[in-house]
Amino acid sequence: MLKFAVVGSPIYHSKSPLIFAKFGSRLGVSCSYTRLRVSSFEEALELSEHLRIDGINITAPFKEDAFRVCKARGWGVSETALLSGAVNTVAFRRSTEMGCANPFCTNTDVLAIEKFLRRYIGTGSSECVKTALLGAGGAARAVLAAMTLYGQDTGTKFDVTVFNRTVGKASLLAKKFAGDHVTVSTAKLEEFPTRLETFELILNCLSVRPEELRKLELGKNAVFIDANYRERVEVTGGVYVPGETWLLAQGLEAFRIFTEKDIDPNIWDEIFDNSWEHVLKNSRSKKPVVFLIGLSGTGKTTVGRLLAAVTDAEHVDTDVLIEERTGMSVSEIFEKLTETRFRELETVVLSDVLRKDGAQIVSTGGGIVLKAENRQQLTEGHVIWLWAGPDECASRLAGTTDRPLLKADGVEETVCKLKVMLNERLDLYFSVADLVVPTEGRTPEEIVQILSEELETYVIG
Numbered sequence: 227m228l229k230f231a232v233v234g235s236p237i238y239h240s241k242s243p244l245i246f247a248k249f250g251s252r253l254g255v256s257c258s259y260t261r262l263r264v265s266s267f268e269e270a271l272e273l274s275e276h277l278r279i280d281g282i283n284i285t286a287p288f289k290e291d292a293f294r295v296c297k298a299r300g301w302g303v304s305e306t307a308l309l310s311g312a313v314n315t316v317a318f319r320r321s322t323e324m325g326c327a328n329p330f331c332t333n334t335d336v337l338a339i340e341k342f343l344r345r346y347i348g349t350g351s352s353e354c355v356k357t358a359l360l361g362a363g364g365a366a367r368a369v370l371a372a373m374t375l376y377g378q379d380t381g382t383k384f385d386v387t388v389f390n391r392t393v394g395k396a397s398l399l400a401k402k403f404a405g406d407h408v409t410v411s412t413a414k415l416e417e418f419p420t421r422l423e424t425f426e427l428i429l430n431c432l433s434v435r436p437e438e439l440r441k442l443e444l445g446k447n448a449v450f451i452d453a454n455y456r457e458r459v460e461v462t463g464g465v466y467v468p469g470e471t472w473l474l475a476q477g478l479e480a481f482r483i484f485t486e487k488d489i490d491p492n493i494w495d496e497i498f499d500n501s502w503e504h505v506l507k508n509s510r511s512k513k514p515v516v517f518l519i520g521l522s523g524t525g526k527t528t529v530g531r532l533l534a535a536v537t538d539a540e541h542v543d544t545d546v547l548i549e550e551r552t553g554m555s556v557s558e559i560f561e562k563l564t565e566t567r568f569r570e571l572e573t574v575v576l577s578d579v580l581r582k583d584g585a586q587i588v589s590t591g592g593g594i595v596l597k598a599e600n601r602q603q604l605t606e607g608h609v610i611w612l613w614a615g616p617d618e619c620a621s622r623l624a625g626t627t628d629r630p631l632l633k634a635d636g637v638e639e640t641v642c643k644l645k646v647m648l649n650e651r652l653d654l655y656f657s658v659a660d661l662v663v664p665t666e667g668r669t670p671e672e673i674v675q676i677l678s679e680e681l682e683t684y685v686i687g
């Protein structure tokens with residue numbers, strides 16, 4: 227199984243896991259894709275190594291940081307990344323691209339825009355394409371990088387006006403990207419509506435959509451490409467390419483790079499025809515239940531209790547539910563009834579939890595993912611993998627005696643046992659996790675703060 231993740235802060239809103247699941251099933255690649263909530267790109271790299279991840283996508287606010295770090299490490303950095311000054315894709319294990327064993331770092335936002343230009347502008351135009359670019363942040367840079375590369379490749383010329391709230395920022399872009407195929411001027415954002423009809427290509431790269439951009443009357447041949455997928459523009463006339471299409475396109479390019487698979491051109495057509503819209507729609511159908519998973523000692527019980535206390539959610543611990551149900555301690559169950567029976571009891575209590583109404587924070591036992599039925603049930607809620615390495619877990623657990631699978635003679639033996647467990651469980655945790663939160667160097671309170679932020683609109687509050 228290949229393992230991928232998207233990295234950002236915040237990150238739970240990301241729909242990349244949904245689109246990669248679809249790519250995987252459509253292209254016959256067995257893969258899992260999760261989200262990493264980290265504080266820096268360096269932390270993402272460290273975590274990726276621990277989780278043995280094959281490739282990551284990077285989103286706000288780390289794309290520029292990723293570019294700097296990848297370059298400083300001497301990794302293969304593509305032309306799209308060099309031109310845009312940002313990296314959104316790092317393939318850790320690549321065999322062919324750039325012909326080296328180092329990670330390959332690229333920017334598929336740029337590749338996606340090149341695809342759009344090829345499709346909607348074509349290559350035959352001898353006229354300069356009159357273009358409005360709204361915004362002057364990272365996405366706008368990706369657009370200008372794509373136009374530069376597309377211009378070099380096809381001879382197409384673009385006459386771009388960058389509209390932004392702060393014209394100074396737009397001027398910096400103008401300076402950086404003005405070249406043989408792209409001329410760039412700047413204007414205040416307020417001027418855009420009155421000049422709308424003079425443009426044949428409009429790209430919206432604003433993260434917040436102003437009121438004037440909710441409804442638009444485009445010229446018959448105009449194309450409006452949206453980077454924002456939270457809310458669509460009501461468009462009459464012309465062609466509207468929604469933000470979802472951009473997200474799918476950059477994701478498909480990343481998938482191609484990660485897996486080195488040829489992409490069937492029909493899939494591109496389907497993406498452009500909006501037949502994949504439904505893929506992005508089912509992200510909120512989970513129950514308002516948060517499952518905390520991870521090795522023993524990662525803090526599932528501690529964090530779960532605290533998280534429930536700062537929210538209106540009920541806290542439950544599957545180990546405690548099993549002890550109440552059987553009248554036996556976890557250690558006794560393992561000794562007298564076997565581990566298999568314990569896993570079955572986990573299935574029973576998970577069903578009970580999922581039948582209840584209302585928000586719940588559920589601390590699970592470290593081995594809950596070992597049984598397929600349990601994994602299936604977990605995916606009905608929001609699954610958060612608390613990460614800490616075996617050394618850290620062992621030191622946190624030093625002196626405790628109530629974990630039957632970790633009975634050991636000292637910390638060193640506990641570390642060994644945890645390493646074996648992690649080996650066996652790593653891919654299983656990965657396959658169900660919606661979000662991974664590294665806990666080393668963070669207090670339980672800090673983790674609660676991170677989780678409250680990430681889950682606020684989905685489960686809690």
Ligand SMILES: Nc1ncnc2c1ncn2[C@@H]1O[C@H](COP(=O)(O)OP(=O)(O)OP(=O)(O)O)[C@@H](O)[C@H]1O
Pocket residue numbers: 520521522523524525526527528529545589590591592622623629665666668669670673
């Ligand atoms: N972020 C943290 N930093 C330092 N210590 C922590 C952290 N989180 C938890 N701990 C400590 O680690 C120990 C184990 O925590 P806890 O019982 O919550 O782990 P768990 O994941 O529920 O383990 P198990 O799977 O065995 O039930 C406790 O002593 C707890 O105080």
Ligand SMILES: O=C(O)C1=C[C@@H](O)[C@@H](O)[C@H](O)C1
Pocket residue numbers: 232239240241242283284285286314335476
């Ligand atoms: O929301 C997301 O998951 C993403 C958004 C864009 O930044 C992309 O560039 C990134 O690859 C993934």
Ligand SMILES: [Mg+2]
Pocket residue numbers: 526527528545589590591
């Ligand atoms: Mg616990």
